[in-house]
Amino acid sequence: MNVSREDNYWLRATTGRMTRRRFVGGAIVGGVGAASLATVGCGGGDDDSGGSTGGAAATTTPAPTTAPVTIKKGGVYNVAFTGPFAGVDPHNSVYGGSGIVPVVYNYLLRRQVTPDAAGAKGIIYDVASSHKVEADSITYTFKLRDDVKIAPNTRGVPERALDADDVKASFDRISDPKTAANGFAFFGRWVEKYTAPDKTTFVLTLKKPYAWTEANLGNNLIGAIVPKEWLASADIKKDAVGAGPFMLKTLTEGQLAQMDRNPNYYIKGQPYVDSKVIKAYADQATYRTAFTSNQIDVYGPQNKDETAELKSADKTIVTYSDPGVGYNSFWMNTKQKPWDDPRVRRAVNLSMNRKEYIDIIGHGVGEPIGPLTYAFTKEALTAAELAAAQPYDPTTAKKLFADAGITELKFTHPTSSNMIDYVNIFTRHLAAVGVTAKPDPQDAGTWVAGYFTSKLAASYSLNQAYQNPDFALQWYHTGGITGNNAYDNGWAYPEIDAALDKAAGTADEAARVAAYKQVQKDILAKDPAFINVFGVRVEVVVKSYVKNYPAGLSSLGYQFEKEVWLDKA
Amino acid sequence: MTQYIIRRLALAALILWFISVAVFLLLRVGPGDPALLQQGINATPETVAAVHKELHLDDPYYVQYLRWMKGFVTLDLGRSVLTQTDVSGEFKGRLPVTVELMMFTLFWTVILGVPFGVVSAVTRNRPPDYFVRVFAVFGLSVPAFWVATLVLMIPAQQWGYAPPLNKTTSLFTEPWLNLKQFGPPSFVLALSSMAGIMRLVRSELLEVLRADYVRTARAKGLTQRLVVMRHALRNSLIPVVTVLGLLTSGLLGGSVIIESIFNLRGLGQYIFSSILQKDYAVVQSLVMFTATVAVLMNLAVDLLYGFLDPRIRYS
Numbered sequence: 001m002n003v004s005r006e007d008n009y010w011l012r013a014t015t016g017r018m019t020r021r022r023f024v025g026g027a028i029v030g031g032v033g034a035a036s037l038a039t040v041g042c043g044g045g046d047d048d049s050g051g052s053t054g055g056a057a058a059t060t061t062p063a064p065t066t067a068p069v070t071i072k073k074g075g076v077y078n079v080a081f082t083g084p085f086a087g088v089d090p091h092n093s094v095y096g097g098s099g100i101v102p103v104v105y106n107y108l109l110r111r112q113v114t115p116d117a118a119g120a121k122g123i124i125y126d127v128a129s130s131h132k133v134e135a136d137s138i139t140y141t142f143k144l145r146d147d148v149k150i151a152p153n154t155r156g157v158p159e160r161a162l163d164a165d166d167v168k169a170s171f172d173r174i175s176d177p178k179t180a181a182n183g184f185a186f187f188g189r190w191v192e193k194y195t196a197p198d199k200t201t202f203v204l205t206l207k208k209p210y211a212w213t214e215a216n217l218g219n220n221l222i223g224a225i226v227p228k229e230w231l232a233s234a235d236i237k238k239d240a241v242g243a244g245p246f247m248l249k250t251l252t253e254g255q256l257a258q259m260d261r262n263p264n265y266y267i268k269g270q271p272y273v274d275s276k277v278i279k280a281y282a283d284q285a286t287y288r289t290a291f292t293s294n295q296i297d298v299y300g301p302q303n304k305d306e307t308a309e310l311k312s313a314d315k316t317i318v319t320y321s322d323p324g325v326g327y328n329s330f331w332m333n334t335k336q337k338p339w340d341d342p343r344v345r346r347a348v349n350l351s352m353n354r355k356e357y358i359d360i361i362g363h364g365v366g367e368p369i370g371p372l373t374y375a376f377t378k379e380a381l382t383a384a385e386l387a388a389a390q391p392y393d394p395t396t397a398k399k400l401f402a403d404a405g406i407t408e409l410k411f412t413h414p415t416s417s418n419m420i421d422y423v424n425i426f427t428r429h430l431a432a433v434g435v436t437a438k439p440d441p442q443d444a445g446t447w448v449a450g451y452f453t454s455k456l457a458a459s460y461s462l463n464q465a466y467q468n469p470d471f472a473l474q475w476y477h478t479g480g481i482t483g484n485n486a487y488d489n490g491w492a493y494p495e496i497d498a499a500l501d502k503a504a505g506t507a508d509e510a511a512r513v514a515a516y517k518q519v520q521k522d523i524l525a526k527d528p529a530f531i532n533v534f535g536v537r538v539e540v541v542v543k544s545y546v547k548n549y550p551a552g553l554s555s556l557g558y559q560f561e562k563e564v565w566l567d568k569a
Numbered sequence: 570m571t572q573y574i575i576r577r578l579a580l581a582a583l584i585l586w587f588i589s590v591a592v593f594l595l596l597r598v599g600p601g602d603p604a605l606l607q608q609g610i611n612a613t614p615e616t617v618a619a620v621h622k623e624l625h626l627d628d629p630y631y632v633q634y635l636r637w638m639k640g641f642v643t644l645d646l647g648r649s650v651l652t653q654t655d656v657s658g659e660f661k662g663r664l665p666v667t668v669e670l671m672m673f674t675l676f677w678t679v680i681l682g683v684p685f686g687v688v689s690a691v692t693r694n695r696p697p698d699y700f701v702r703v704f705a706v707f708g709l710s711v712p713a714f715w716v717a718t719l720v721l722m723i724p725a726q727q728w729g730y731a732p733p734l735n736k737t738t739s740l741f742t743e744p745w746l747n748l749k750q751f752g753p754p755s756f757v758l759a760l761s762s763m764a765g766i767m768r769l770v771r772s773e774l775l776e777v778l779r780a781d782y783v784r785t786a787r788a789k790g791l792t793q794r795l796v797v798m799r800h801a802l803r804n805s806l807i808p809v810v811t812v813l814g815l816l817t818s819g820l821l822g823g824s825v826i827i828e829s830i831f832n833l834r835g836l837g838q839y840i841f842s843s844i845l846q847k848d849y850a851v852v853q854s855l856v857m858f859t860a861t862v863a864v865l866m867n868l869a870v871d872l873l874y875g876f877l878d879p880r881i882r883y884s
Contacts (some may be wrong), residue, residue, distance in 0.1 A: 084842055092650070177616065283829055286721065288722070295731065444846065446599065509825070
C-alpha cells in the first residue's frame with residue numbers, strides 16, 4: 001500500500017498542512033463513529049441468475065406518482081452482488097464481470113425477449129442503426145452508426161468510431177473455440193459466415209433460419225463488440241476498453257468495480273449518473289446490511305418475505321417481483337446405471353411434489369416448470385399442460401422404482417448456500433416412494449469438474465439463466481447446452497434435435513410458439529435426463545431516489561442503466 | 570543461545586517443508602479442476618487443455634512443486650486461476666489490511682483483556698469478578714461469525730448504520746473512515762482472545778498475589794495498588810506475552826470469516842474465496858504464509874521468554 005506524503009493524513013497533520021481544527025474535528029468524528037456515511041460503493045447488480053425478467057405476471061410497487069420532474073444528472077449509482085468478479089472478459093464472463101461488460105462495451109442491437117408489464121422494448125439499436133433480414137431469412141444486413149466512439153483510455157486504443165471491422169474481429173473471437181466464449185454454440189450451430197463489405201455495413205449469413213438471431217447478438221453474455229486493438233491485448237480479461245455508456249475506471253477483485261461516464265458516448269447527455277459502482281460481497285448478510293445502511297441503492301432479497309420485511313422497515317423503498325429465468329434441475333447421466341432406465345428417470349420426475357418446493361423455498365411464490373421456465377409466458381407449457389405431462393404421482397413413482405428394483409440412489413450436489421434446502425426436499429420425496437436417496441455434497445470445484453466431464457452419475461444443480469427459449473432447450477439437444485458435449489448426459493434423440501431446430505427456425509411467432517409447446521411435450525414423453533423443478537420469482541428492492549430503474553428485464557436491464565438517475569441532493 | 574536458535578531454525582525449516590508438501594499434494598489429489606472453474610460452463614476440451622498448459626498443470630507433480638517453491642522464496646507466487654491477477658501483487662495489496670486488523674485486534678485484546686483480568690483477580694468472588702468471568706465465558710463460547718453478523722445487521726436494521734462496507738481505506742490517507750471500518754471487526758475478532766487473556770491474567774495474578782514476596786511487600790506497608798501494579802502484575806504477565814504471540818498466528822485464521830463479513834479486502838477474504846474456487850496458486854501460497862508466520866511467532870515467543878524471565882536458560 002503506497003501512500004504519498006501529500007496523501008498521508010498523519011504527515012499532513014504533523015507538518016502543519018492540516019489545520020488543528022480540522023485535525024481535532026476529524027478525531028471527534030472518528031471517536032464518535034456515528035457520523036453519516038458518504039453513499040459510495042456497494043449494491044445489487046444482478047448476475048444472470050439473480051436478474052429478473054419481465055413476465056406477464058410481474059408485480060411492482062412503484063414509488064408514489066409525482067408530477068414530471070427534471071432529470072437530475074450526476075451522482076454515484078451503487079449496486080452489488082455476492083461473489084467474485086473473476087475478470088471482465090467481454091465474451092466469457094460468467095461471474096460479477098458479466099455486470100461490467102454490458103455497460104462498457106456495445107452490441108449491434110438489443111432485443112428484449114420476454115416483454116415486461118410496462119411494455120415490450122422490442123429491438124433497440126446500438127452500434128447498428130438499422131438492419132434488414134432478406135427474404136431467405138438467413139441473410140442479415142446491418143447498417144452501422146459512424147459515431148460510436150471509443151472511450152478515453154490509458155491502454156493506447158485510439159478514440160475512433162467502432163466500425164464493421166471491429167464487429168467482425170469480435171465475432172471471430174467468439175467463434176474461436178480457444179476463447180470458450182458464451183456465444184460459441186450459437187455461432188457454431190447457426191452462423192455460416194459474416195463479412196464487413198465496408199466500414200458501416202456488416203452482413204451475417206446463417207446456415208438456416210433462426211428466430212433468436214437478434215436476441216443472441218444482443219445478449220449481454222454473447223455479442224459484445226470490442227475494439228479490434230483491444231481484442232489483441234493480453235489484458236482483455238482484466239481490464240475493459242469499449243465505446244459503451246460507461247468506461248471501467250478501476251476493477252479491484254474482491255472489492256469493487258467503478259465505471260465512470262464515457263464522455264465520448266454517442267447518446268449525448270447519457271449516462272445520467274457520473275459513475276456506477278459494483279461492489280462484490282462475500283456474504284449475503286453483508287449485502288443486505290449495505291442496503292439497509294444506505295451504502296447501496298439496490299438489493300436482491302432471497303424471497304418475498306424478506307422483501308416484505310425490508311418494506312416494513314422502510315416504506316419508501318420500491319419493490320419488484322418478476323419471474324426469474326434461472327433453473328433448478330436434476331441431471332441424470334444415462335450412460336450410467338440406473339439412469340439408463342427410463343422408468344427410473346420417470347419415477348424421479350413423478351415423485352417430485354413441486355408445490356412443496358414452491359411453498360418452502362419460494363415462500364409460496366413460484367410456478368412448476370417443464371423444460372422451459374414460466375418466465376417465457378408464450379412458449380412455456382401451461383400449468384394444465386405440465387400437470388398432464390409430469391404430474392405429481394407418488395403411487396406410480398413407487399411402482400416404477402419397484403419394477404426397476406431401485407431402493408437406493410446416490411446423487412451429488414454443489415455445496416452452495418441454499419442447495420441444501422432443495423436436497424432435503426428431494427430426498428424426502430424419494431423416501432416417500434420407498435427410495436433412500438444419498439446425497440454427496442461437493443465443493444464447487446469438485447462438482448463442476450465431474451459435471452463438465454460427465455463423470456457424475458446424477459446431480460442436483462442450480463443452473464444459469466437463459467435469456468431465450470432456444471438457449472434453455474439446448475439441454476435436450478445432442479451436443480448439449482454448450483454444443484460440444486460438455487455436461488453431456490447421453491440423452492439424445494434425432495427427432496427432438498430436428499424439432500428444436502425447426503422451432504428455433506420458425507419465423508412466424510404463432511407457429512414457433514406451437515412448435516415449442518409440442519417439442520416440450522415430446523421431451524417430457526421421452527423421460528428426459530434433465531428435469532426442471534420450479535421457477536422462482538426474483539425479488540429486487542430499490543431505494544426510492546433511484547429513477548428509471550430497469551426492472552423486469554433480466555440482465556438485459558444493464559443496457560438501460562445509462563438512463564438511471566438519482567433524485568437526491 | 571546461538572546453538573539453540575540454529576537448532577530451532579532448522580526445525581522450523583523442516584516443519585515448513587513438511588507443510589508445503591502436504592498443502593501441495595492435498596490440493597492436487599483431491600477432485601476438481603481449477604481450469605474448469607476458470608472457463609465456466611462454456612469450457613471446451615481445447616480450452617481446458619490450453620489452461621492446463623498455461624498453468625503448467627500438466628507437468629509432473631515434482632516439477633510443479635519445485636516451480637512453486639522457487640516462486641515462493643522469490644516472492645513470485647504465480648497467477649490466480651480464477652481472477653487472472655498476479656498473486657504477489659494481490660498479496661502485497663491485501664497484507665496491510667490483515668496486519669492492521671490483527672494490530673487492532675491485539676490492541677483490544679491487551680487494552681481490555683489485561684485490565685479486566687486484573688480487576689477480576691483483585692475483586693475475586695465479588696460482583697466485578699463475576700461480571701468479568703461471565704463476559705469471558707461469553708467471549709470464548711460465542712462464535713465470532715455470529716457476533717459479527719449481529720454487529721453488522723442490528724445497527725443497520727434499527728438505526729440504518731453499519732461500518733463502511735466500501736473500498737477498504739488506508740489508515741494513512743483516510744484515518745477516521747479507516748477506524749470506522751476496522752474498529753467493529755477487530756473488536757469482534759478480539760472477543761475470544763480478550764476473554765482468554767482476562768482469564769489468564771486473573772489466574773496468574775491470583776497465584777502471584779499468594780507469593781511470599783507479595784506478602785513481604787504488603788508487610789512493608791505498600792498500598793494495594795503498588796503491590797498489584799508494581800510487583801504482582803509484571804510477573805503475572807510473562808505467560809500472557811507467550812499467549813499473545815501465539816494468538817497472532819491464530820488471528821490470521823480468524824480473519825478469514827471476519828474479513829469476508831465486513832468486506833475488508835485482506836488475506837483472509839482472499840483465501841476464503843480462493844479455497845471455494847480451488848485456486849491452487851493462491852491457496853498454497855497463503856497457507857504457506859500462515860504456517861511461516863505461526864512457526865516464526867512460536868520461535869520469537871520462545872526467545873522472548875528468555876529475556877522476560879532471566880531464570881530461563883536455553884540449552
